[in-house]
Structures are given as C-alpha cells and as structure tokens.
Amino acid sequence: MKNWIAFVLIIFGLTALGQFKPISKSFTTKDSLAANGISSDDPFLEMLDSLHEAQVFNKNPITYNIRDLNIHNFPLDSIPEYSDSILQLRLQDMSTYSPIEFTFNNKVNRCIKLxxxxxxxxxxxxxxxxxxxxxxxxxxxxxxxxxxxxxYLPIVESALNNTVRSKAGATGMWQFMYRTGKYLGLEINSYVDERRDPIKSTKAAIKYLAYLHEMYDDWLLALAAYNAGPGNINKAIRRTGGKKNFWAIQYGLPRETRNYIPSFMAVAYLLNHRADHNLYPVRPKFEIRNVDTVTVKKSIHFNQITEVLCVSHKDIVFLNPQYKRAYIPIKKNDSVRHTLTLPVSMIGDFLANEKTIYNYKNKDVSKAPIDLYANRSEIIHRVRNGESVGLIAQRYNVRVSEIREWNNLSSKKYIHPGQRLVIFSKTNTISAKGYSIQHEQTYNGYLYYTIRSGDTLWDIAKKYQGISANDIMKLNHISARKILKPGMKIKIKST
Incomplete structure (x- = not known):
C-alpha cells in the first residue's frame, strides 16, 4: 500500500514539477556534499517538499518577464506622466478600499514625480x-x-534594507531607535539586534502601529507619530488649537515628518499603478517560497554552516541580518528561541548534518566572537559638541576602528552632536585621557565625581562597576528629579 502511494505521489510530483521553474538553483550540489562525506537530505522527503512548493505557487505564478508585464507596450525608457485629475482619481480609488485616506495635493504630486x-x-x-x-x-x-x-511603510523607511542605520541610530527595515526597540521587547545586545530581524521587527512594528492608531484614531497621525514620536505630534496638535488632522498640523512638525506622509502615499500609489508608470521588478535572489527557518539548538558560527554544507557565507548573512557577528549565541537553559533562515533546498541537509555542524571546528571557525565582547558592557553614547571619534575612543579605551565598525561609520563619515553611538566598553575601564572623569580617591573609601555638562545619574553609574543610579541617589540624598549642575560633586562608593 505504501509503495503504491509513493508511486502515485512520484508520478503526480513529476507532472507538477515539470511545470514548475524554481527561482534559483541550490547553493550546492548533492554530489559535492557526498564527496565531502556529508549526508544528503532524504530524497523522498525532498521530492515531497518540491511537490508542495509546486502545487502552492503554481496557482499564483510570479513573472519577471517585462514583455508580459508591459501591458501598455511602453518603450522601456519611457517615463509616463499623467494629469492631476487622473492622479487624483486613482488616489481616491485607493482610499475607497483602505481605511487610510489617500490625498492628492501638491506635496503628494511632487513625491510621485520624485x-x-x-x-x-x-x-x-x-x-x-x-x-x-x-x-x-x-x-x-x-x-x-x-x-x-x-x-509600503518600510520602503519609505529603509528601502527594505535590514541592516541600514540612520544618523540618529534608527536601525533595521522598520527603523527603530534603541529605546523603542527595547520597549517593544526586541533583543539588542553584542551579538543580536532584533531590529534587523525581518520577522520579529515586523511583528514589533505592527504592534507599535496598532498602539499609535489606538492613541490617535487616525492613520495619518499614527504614521506621523511612528516617524516623529507621539511627543512631537502632541505638541503640534496643541499649537494648532487641538486639531487632529495631519494636514492641519503639518507645519508644526519636523520637516522630515512633513515629507514622510506624502512619500508614503507616493510609494503606495506607484506600486499599485506600477504598470501605468512603466515600472517592473528586478528578479530577486530569494522569494518567500524558497526560504524557511530552523531552530538552532547550540551556539553556532556561520562559518560552521558554510564549511560543512558548502554554502555561500554572503547569502547566510543576508538571510540572517539580526546576527551582527555571524554568530548565534545559545545559553544553557535559554528560553529564547533562536532561528536560522536558509533556502528551502538546504533545510533538509542542515537537519541531516546538524550534529556535524555543531561539532565542526577548524582554524577558520574562531571563538573570537565569543571571547571578544564577553567582558564588555554595551553603552549608548550621545555625541557632545567638540567630540571626535578619537576622543570618544580614548574615553572608553577602545579603538577608533572598533567604533566605526560598531556604528557602520566609514572613515569619511563625520559624527555630529546628538548622534547616538554604540560602544562595547570593557567594564570599569573608561579612560581619563582626553575626556577626564573628574574624581579623586579619599581615605574613607569613596570617590568624588565632578558633574560635567550633559551628565545624568544613569550615565555616571554606568562608569562604575556594581554601581546603580539608585545607589548614587541614596548615598547623596538626592531624588531622580534633582537637576545636576556642572561643577557639582557627588559621592560614589569605591568598588
């Protein structure tokens, strides 16, 4: 009976697969795996996976053939233009099918043209x-x-780039700031930044958008708040006498936010009317249909995967941008589920060779990512007037090249006051060179710290191992509301 079922599935599968054209070939061949003594995926299960893929996606085929997509027979270099009345009508039609009110005005028109x-x-x-x-x-x-x-929002935010980082420090496809990401429950540490995780950041963004809409009961205000923060929206509403309409309060908002909503509408319009504007997709290397995830059980470096399965390191990095150092850390008894995204064609091979991959060691699979930051604290440093990367590096006893690497700064990129930088500083090793920490040792076991401009109790506490902001407040009999004035001295227990 089982043999008969297998025969029917194989015949049916071959028929379906004959019509199915995969987007790209596997990273490697089964022959190369066998030659290296590595197990291949079960051929019957592999066939069933391919059969399922063919049946699901052949019902909704995707084409990148411009001849098929060019329904208006435009010359390829043509950039069609339409009258204001046509654009207005199309945006009105979009509003008919959406709770978001798409508006045509001069700003939206300019963004459509841009x-x-x-x-x-x-x-x-x-x-x-x-x-x-x-x-x-x-x-x-x-x-x-x-x-x-x-x-369409992350197109405006990041052009769907998971690793992009703004000057202000907003990171990932949905452009979350550090505090917002932590508030939404995203893991951000030396190895993992879930703001760069396409799945987890998407869930967080949608949760945040739902919260903002509940706050304002208006989608344009919710989108503006996503960009500028609710505080800026609330101030603009107050300045306009309580008006709760984006177009009415726009001039009380930052310039970026004033252009944000028109840009969103323009992108949504153009992707809905792509054929009318002679726009066609570039064939991607990966589609949703040919990637999947597996749960990782032990700490693993990407080199272990690429060496054992002979796969592209660059592709593994692209599909797993949340792992900042090509390393997935798994703690003992860790309740957090860490996943690895791979092409569907490699999932079976990974599972068949899982133990070999975890145990694989060679000179190229270094433990450096584990040891390099094990004794360091992650600090968010806000750049002050007159600071340079070199001065900040001196303060935290790190190299200039490290700061540039951690923050995606090229040698030609300048930092600016207010910019947030991620620093991985060795615990209790902040230097007094070039950026002095004003304190002096006394005989009773205390340090006396001299307040600098911009200092907060939290910043000061981070400089001393085992000291919290609450410890400083209790020792100095001050409250969290106390204004710290430059030159003021506070007492800190020596550790």
Whole structure:
C-alpha cells in the first residue's frame, strides 16, 4: 500500500514539477556534499517538499518577464506622466478600499514625480524584494486587522534594507531607535539586534502601529507619530488649537515628518499603478517560497554552516541580518528561541548534518566572537559638541576602528552632536585621557565625581562597576528629579 502511494505521489510530483521553474538553483550540489562525506537530505522527503512548493505557487505564478508585464507596450525608457485629475482619481480609488485616506495635493504630486522619475531603480529593486517580505507583512497585518497598505511603510523607511542605520541610530527595515526597540521587547545586545530581524521587527512594528492608531484614531497621525514620536505630534496638535488632522498640523512638525506622509502615499500609489508608470521588478535572489527557518539548538558560527554544507557565507548573512557577528549565541537553559533562515533546498541537509555542524571546528571557525565582547558592557553614547571619534575612543579605551565598525561609520563619515553611538566598553575601564572623569580617591573609601555638562545619574553609574543610579541617589540624598549642575560633586562608593 505504501509503495503504491509513493508511486502515485512520484508520478503526480513529476507532472507538477515539470511545470514548475524554481527561482534559483541550490547553493550546492548533492554530489559535492557526498564527496565531502556529508549526508544528503532524504530524497523522498525532498521530492515531497518540491511537490508542495509546486502545487502552492503554481496557482499564483510570479513573472519577471517585462514583455508580459508591459501591458501598455511602453518603450522601456519611457517615463509616463499623467494629469492631476487622473492622479487624483486613482488616489481616491485607493482610499475607497483602505481605511487610510489617500490625498492628492501638491506635496503628494511632487513625491510621485520624485519617486516615479528619479528613484525608479530603487523602486524596481524593492518591487523584487517585496516577493520575499510582503507576504510576511500581509500575514501579520491581516492577523492584527490593520490596513494592508501599511506594507509600503518600510520602503519609505529603509528601502527594505535590514541592516541600514540612520544618523540618529534608527536601525533595521522598520527603523527603530534603541529605546523603542527595547520597549517593544526586541533583543539588542553584542551579538543580536532584533531590529534587523525581518520577522520579529515586523511583528514589533505592527504592534507599535496598532498602539499609535489606538492613541490617535487616525492613520495619518499614527504614521506621523511612528516617524516623529507621539511627543512631537502632541505638541503640534496643541499649537494648532487641538486639531487632529495631519494636514492641519503639518507645519508644526519636523520637516522630515512633513515629507514622510506624502512619500508614503507616493510609494503606495506607484506600486499599485506600477504598470501605468512603466515600472517592473528586478528578479530577486530569494522569494518567500524558497526560504524557511530552523531552530538552532547550540551556539553556532556561520562559518560552521558554510564549511560543512558548502554554502555561500554572503547569502547566510543576508538571510540572517539580526546576527551582527555571524554568530548565534545559545545559553544553557535559554528560553529564547533562536532561528536560522536558509533556502528551502538546504533545510533538509542542515537537519541531516546538524550534529556535524555543531561539532565542526577548524582554524577558520574562531571563538573570537565569543571571547571578544564577553567582558564588555554595551553603552549608548550621545555625541557632545567638540567630540571626535578619537576622543570618544580614548574615553572608553577602545579603538577608533572598533567604533566605526560598531556604528557602520566609514572613515569619511563625520559624527555630529546628538548622534547616538554604540560602544562595547570593557567594564570599569573608561579612560581619563582626553575626556577626564573628574574624581579623586579619599581615605574613607569613596570617590568624588565632578558633574560635567550633559551628565545624568544613569550615565555616571554606568562608569562604575556594581554601581546603580539608585545607589548614587541614596548615598547623596538626592531624588531622580534633582537637576545636576556642572561643577557639582557627588559621592560614589569605591568598588
């Protein structure tokens, strides 16, 4: 009976697979795995996976053939333009099918022209990448009963780039600041930054958007608050006498936010009318249909995976951007579930060789990522007037090259006052060179610290091992509301 079922499945599978064209070939061949003494995936299970993929995705085939997509027969270099009345009508139609009110005005019109003319290459690229990310966005939006059009937001935020970091420190596809990410429950440490995790950051972003909409009961205000923060929106509402309408309060908002909503509307419009504007997706390397995740049980370096399975290190890094140092840390009895994203074609091979991968050691699989930051604390440093990367490096006893690496700063990139920098400082080793920590030892076991401009109790406590802001407040009989004035001395228990 089992043999008969297998025969039917194989015949049916071959028929379906004959019609199915995979997006790309596997990272490696089964022959190369066998040659290296590595186990291959079970061929019958591999066939069932391919059969399932063919049946699901052949019902909704994706094409990147411009001849098929160019329904208006435009010349490839043509940039179509439409009258204001047509653009207005199309945006009104979009509003009919969305809780978000799409508006046509001069600002939106300018943004449509900007993206439609000057950013065509970027739009084509993100249209291709959308095949990897949009199905996930749509599933989460549907689960939370939010407008599907919100899937266009990360295009405006980051052009769907998981590793991008703004000058202000906002990170990932959804551009979360450090504090917002932590508030939303995202893990951010020396090895993992879940702001860069496409799945977890998407869930956090949708949770945050739902919260903002509940606060304002207006999607444009919620989107503006996502960009500028609720505090700025509330101040703008107060300045305009309590008006709760984005277009009415826009001039009380930062310039970036004033352009944010028109940009969102322009991107949503152009992706809904891509054929009308002669826009076509660039074929991506990965689509949602040919990637999957596995749970990692032990700490693992990406080199272990690439060496054992002969796969591309670059692709593993691209699919797993949340692991900042190509290393997945797993603690003993860790309740946190860490996953690894791989092409579907490699999932079976990974599971078949899981023990070998965990135990694999060679000169290229270094323990450096584990030891390098084990005794360091992660500090968020706010740049002050007159500071340079070199001066900050001296303060924290780290190298300039390390600060540039941690913060994606090129040698040509300047830092500016107010910018937040991530520093991995060795515990209790903040230097007095070039950036003095004003204290002096006394005979009774206390240090006396001289307050500098911009200091907070939290900042000061971070400089001394085993000392908290509460410890400083109790010892000095001050409250959290106490204003720290430059030159003021506070007592700190020596450790």
């Amino acid at each position: 993206y439609g003319k000057n950013r065509r290459q970027m739009l084509s690229k993100v249209m291709g990448m959308a095949e990897l990310y949009f199905p996930m966005f749509e599933e989460e939006l549907e689960r939370n009963d939010l407008p599907m059009e919100l899937k």
